Amino acid sequence: MPIFNIHHITRYEYDRPVKESTNEIKIYPFQCPDQETLQHELLITGHPEVQVFQDYWGNRYGSFNVLPVHQQLVIESKLIVRTTAPSQLRINFHGSWQQLQDETNTQLLLLELASSEPIAAQERINEIARSVQEKAHSVAATVEAASEYIFKHFKYIKGITTIETTVDEVLEHQAGVCQDFAHLLLKILRTLGVPSRYVSGYICPNKNGMRGEGATHAWIEAWIPQYGWAGIDPTNNVWVTNNHVKLSVGRHFNDCTPVKGTFKGPAKQKLSVFVSVGYEDGHVFEDLNNVDTYQQQTDNEMADSFSAQQ
Incomplete structure (x- = not known):
């Protein structure tokens, strides 16, 4: 049971004063x-009161305001966590598609996460989905x-995609980072009717080395019949055990x-994320991302979205 x-x-740094910053943190x-949280400390500019809630998906999130004029907003999280999952998972590789359908039809949340809207390159997604399903004998094997397939056919390259990159564009580039691969895998699995959800977190040190370690990371969880949610990381082509938080x-x-929110002021902002x-x-x-943004609207939306782009 490793401890991290x-x-x-x-x-966030602004080239001129801003005010009334309203934010949401997850x-x-x-x-x-x-996983077990042993200690968690949050330090935020101005020491605002943070209201903590739970969203539709079961996530805890905090909401806070920094109303006075400021030229910097720093959100610092210090976390000590123990991962308690076994290093070797006992995933049910015998769960059938009929069992998956029976379980999905009885849970509204699973139905929602199994649906997929078609994209411009949907036929390409359909081809991939058919090819992986033909090679597998069960739901888990298909996942x-x-x-x-993603690990073998798509290159891991930083900087060629952004948080707004679509699955169509990922297919065109044949490359991307963890967030892109997670969205692509979700599209493939949902096309097959497998309930799947996006996961944001950290990938932690591994003796064999993993792409994206030491930074925020993204992967997916798929619903396996007679087992439940199982995490799989297409960036590294591994089932998620105790090296992911x-x-x-x-x-x-x-x-x-x-992190996402709004502020008032005609300022340019610079975003940096250190993990x-x-x-x-x-x-x-360690990992550090510096991102320059050039939004100058009166009520700007800002997002620490690059923190999941590793």
Whole structure:
């Protein structure tokens, strides 16, 4: 049961004073049997009161305001978490498609997460879905095959996509980062009728090395009949065990944005996101993203969306 020390700093800097910043944060560990929060401290500019709620998907989120004039907003999370999932999962690889249909039809949430709207390149998605299903003998095997397909046919390249990149564009690029691969896998699985949800969190140090470790990360969870939610990471083509820390879940990235909000003022803003993950043996993995934004509207929307783009 490894213990991780996770330090996550989101920093907004403005070229002129702004005011009335209203924000929503989803940087609380997801409450589930696979992880245990040992300590969590939040430090926010101006020390505002944070109201904590639970959303439709079961995520904890905080809401706060920074009303006085300011030229910097820093949101710092210091988390110590123990992951309690076994290193070897016992996923049900015998669950049939009929069992999946029976379970999905009795739960409204699963029905919602199994539906998929067609995209411009839907026929390409259909081809991929058919090919992975033909090679598999069960729902879990199909999920695994779909993850493997993405891992083998799409390159992991930072900087060529953004948070607004669509699945159509990912298919065109044949490349992307964790968020892109998660959305692509969701589209494939939902096309097959497999309830699936987006997951935002951290990928922690692994002796074999993993793409995206030491930073915020994204993967998906698929509903496996007679088992439940099983996480799978298409960026690394692994089932999720105790090297992933989960923050939030939802239908897509917008349901899991770590930080988003609005402010008043005609200012340009600069966003930087720093994440470090410390392991029990003293190793520390760090990642820093600097993002320049040029929004100058009176009521600007800002999002720490790049924190999931690793």
